[in-house]
Amino acid sequence: MTKSTNLKRNPEFADLDEFLGGTGDLRQAAEELTGTRVSTIIAMAALQDLLTTRQLERLERRSGIALVVRVPGPEWCDPMERALNQSASFGWICNRSGGSRSQDKATVGNDKISDQLTHGLNVAGVSQDPPRYLPSALVTGADITLEVGAPSDRVLRTAIALVTGKECRRVPAGVAAGLTLDEIAVAIRRGSTPAQCRKRLLATVRAKAAPNTDLADVPLISELRGYEGEAMDWAMALKRQVDDWRAGKIERFDQIADRAVCFASAPGLGKTTLARSVAKTLGLPILETSVAAWFATPGAGHLGDIVQQAEAVWQQAAAFGSPILILLDELDGLPARSTVSSKNRDFWTPLVHSVLLALDGSGSGKTKNCIIIGATNFPEHLDEALIRPGRLNRVITIQPPSPTALAGILRQHLGHDLEGVDLLPLATLAVGATGAQAAGWVRSARAAARGEDRPMRLPDLLGLISEPDGRTPEERIAVARHEASHAAALFKLGVAEITFVSVVPHGRFAGRTSSRLLQPETRTRAQVEAHVVAILAGRAADETWGAPTTGSGGSATSDVGLATAMVAALHGAWCLGNSLVHRAATPEQAVALARTDPAFRDTCETELTRLYARALGFVRENADVIDRLARRIVDCGIVDGREVSAIIDGRKPLRGANLSREERTR
Template sequence: MQPGAATVETTSFNDFMDLASKTAPRRGSSSLSHQTSLSPTQLIARAAVKAALSRAALRGLRDRRAIVIVLQVPSAAWVEPVQDAIANLAVGRVEVIGAAYREKSTSDNREDSALHAMSLGRPVIGIAPSMAFLPQVLVAAADHTLAIPPLSPALVGQVIAKWCGVRRPPLVRAEHLAGLDLRDVAAVLRCAGTTTSPRAYLARLKRAARHRVGPPEAETLPPLADLTGYDEAKVWAEMLVADIARVRAGDLDPRELEGALFWGKPGTGKTLLARVLSAEAGVPFRATSVAMWFGNSPGYLNDIIKQIDQFCDGLLMAARSSSARTAVGFVDELDALPNRAKLSDRNSDFFSVVVTHCLMRWEELRRAGIVLIAATNHPENIDPALLRPGRFDRQFEITPPDEQGRLGILRQHLGPDLAAVDVTPAARLSSGATGAMLAGSVKAARRRARSSGRPMSLDDLLSEIAPPDARHPDEIRAVAIHEAAHAIVAHRLGLAVVQVTVQPAGDAAGATRLRLLTGVPGRQDLERRALALLSGRAADSLLGRGANAGASHDLQEATRIVTSLHASLGLGATLAHRIEPAEAERLLQWDREVTTLVEQDLQHLMRQAEAVVWANREAILATAELLVVHRVLVGDEVAAVAAAHPPRVRVKAVRRQHPAMPSPAEAGCSPACRQ
């Protein structure tokens, strides 16, 4: 409805006050809808208006005074039904200015229209879900500013009793109305043949609330305690659930609740965590996205603003009807809301308004005690104003789960399948997989078993997670030696090995993952990393089929580390900072002096790598054999192999060109490897 004065002919006030008692059926009759022309929407709206208006406002309507009343309704759906209810409260004509959404017409026109309505000497009623939607001259001149609250359990119970023609209202609880608006309750009270029992309508109400609070599958969500792989984000979620319980008990102000941004790769379970958090806390959950705003409207600026308002107004209404006095609002793919600093001139006029409106409305939600959670794959693209305290207070990276996390996710999706089988091999072989990928693997394994007419086995799951390696055995063994050298040398140098694998992934034939120590590294620390990188190529030369192009990425990273020592970090011969560490190798393209220094250091580190590899050849070859069989080893298994095969020559720290690096002779390297 567009705002503007509308003259309405009304029935008498006394007629409305007696309407329910005169038209309600006696006990045992079919339904109020069969006895009167009132629809469920009209009955609810009239009951809500009657409860909201003060005696002074009612007297002014009855006496036809030139009063101005502003009514704030819970949502846009209430505007027309409340206008109809007001028409039945007043005697004679009443000027109504209804605004379901923000008006597109000029401010002067709106103000003049409202001023003209007030000059007619009749009651003027402004009805809108937000005061900002109404002409401000009307708001300023209001004799009575009142609000119709969201549907309360008491009011809905009374309406159900009148609809069914019984004296005793059913017991409606706050959770039965969570997330429900006027139309939802009106739909519950639809004519349904023989349905006359308040209990039947109450059951409908509960089903509608469950649907509005979350998706239909919300009842199948796992408990928060069963979620694995979320680290700090899960700890925060558990604390938030506890805080919401304190809000429900009256021990905490809902405005103290925090919001958060979850970011990470696709499929890591960001949306799942938000839904589980909401279900665990027992509060309404509403989700939206920029794509939904455009998909549910023609896409004009005014339509997008309306979509944002509908989402925010729905959250406010859901929070008011919740026993916890809060709700969870989820904004998916937040990066689709562009950073205003990066907008082109062509898009600035449109999206600057959208982003600014979101900032204002979402800050309003936070002040109302509503928890806002967002998800994105690209946090660097988000407007910084969205991430300040008071909007999305905390930011958590949701990374692909570790082995224990993957094991828990597999168990969750497997359910009763493979209950007596150890699925640790599947969890280990799924390194790098997200929760969504693991869920897809379980579904595919079930499909594989169904097609063969038998129960699912571990082999079905392994075949989906890690299909048989099609490479030649000699190639697999060469990769295993290369990766085993990375792992053993890193372990000897004190670097923590997380996992080593010969499973191909993208362009990589295998991978060794290290956990770098926190803190500010010195030159020795960085050279240890470079030495671990070069050990793969050293093993190719000494224990494998010879040096090959497979170590190109290792050489690139080692070159970057050594170049940054000289050109970025002040750990070489000079202190000048010439380039950022991440781009340090670019300096080699035009600076011959730095190129010479870097090449000398790399040659020296390669000789040391060859020495360490030769001294630990037995541990490396033993690790390689295990990799050929199992394809994946974790850090503890690498450490066990290293302990069982000590180096032939003790590798100790010496001071040569660079401290803490063994010389080839002291590492027991043969004359051939020193050539």
């Protein structure tokens, strides 16, 4: 065992700064450490900063002291072991980073710890996760426990001085936050001046803190399409505040309100695109990370490593030194603690707490100069503490683009292709698609045209949007009458405003009627029953022009499934029937009750039979207009709400909004 007085504190100096001021021994100390790795010197400086003079003196002799050192990550373990050997006297230094499954665990090595301490020898343990990897007797019986964090400016000044042999008076506060030990060691080199070491450290920080500053191909907020509503309102309000901050109207960046939110949507709706657009519009670099990336990083096999990956994000952002936007993708990878089993809660809680603590710092801590955007496909899976005011202030839901917005997205990606073509009917045909799908269609259509060495034509795009339709004419008109009956009943019974009606196959749908309810929340019994009649009108059309088919039933979201749920809820949950007894909280619970309660099931059956008879009567009474609308739908594939309403009302249909079958195949 070796020891050195290189790091021993001189009692006459009050602190490390005064010690560095005494340059008489500095050059000699640097020469003595010439053969020592820079990473070890950094670890030695960190030890000196944490240990008191009395503790160092006790560790330099046989005192039977048990020391535990928690380091920031596994790459610190070997340098810290070497630093301990250079600085003090130990019978055994237990260095464990989790590399050995058989040896690096709390049950191994306790007898050796006991034996060493019994003979008056000092022992030490080094690990990024002491309770997991070090002998349990050492962790619980430690006389001294040290927590080594990112090297402070004091530690860096010491290390630079001991490597260069020259006094280092200034290092920017927090400059090492987010850097690995190897990155710090590469920046501090023998033969360099302290100023050169500082310059390298700052260059490394900036290179890591803003990994994505190339946003040249990202549109500005003003150029985006498909983000109507809350998302765009938030982005524009944030831009106004940042503009005010730059103009001096807002004194500090952390005074900008609503800087932390969470975007939620189904996949492909442009959460990342919007975040990048916000960064470009605000003139800020963007730091992108994801919960999945924390787990996938090489070496991040255990909780301590994963927490360190998360911490590195906040440290990098803080070290950047100026405002930056952080995108936290796949945020639902952090499970809600209320849903985690007791078996797994101990694993997840420290990681969730780490993220919560960083978000708390958006007001005054290390993320105070940050705009933070979380992103998730599953907002219902988020921990409630993540999305409260003061952290991620709210969840902003990004909805699928409307036909108008989808037409704008198509136009944005088409550029000069198909100039002058009205894209709204095409977008209406693709309603429900995402912006990512629209971009893919344009790329594929453009590639097809390029392969034939010609300009893009409308069929190139249309063929990608509409699925192949192998149905017979009889099958198409049957689907059209089904959908037209829905639309006519919704419109004439005052249930909803029609958006469009389509017989173009889309996913699992043979056809589709899209509408907006006129009374979406509080409704009377008559209004609910009218809605049920409109839902059953499709099946009534099947019977009127032939026979009912399986298309009206099947899943809970089928026509009959929805009608059953609404009737069951009317009587069991909403108490609008003949009883005020509340028997279910939701339509789903009411349906479950109908399955198990014969009397309640009979009530639902009676009501459904009565309302279906009304639907049959409606369809037969309006058969001519339904058939006329159905034939128009077959001809065009899709008819928008204005023309649907005109046909049902008997007015002259509006032209120009819909593409006929011939136009779609030209």
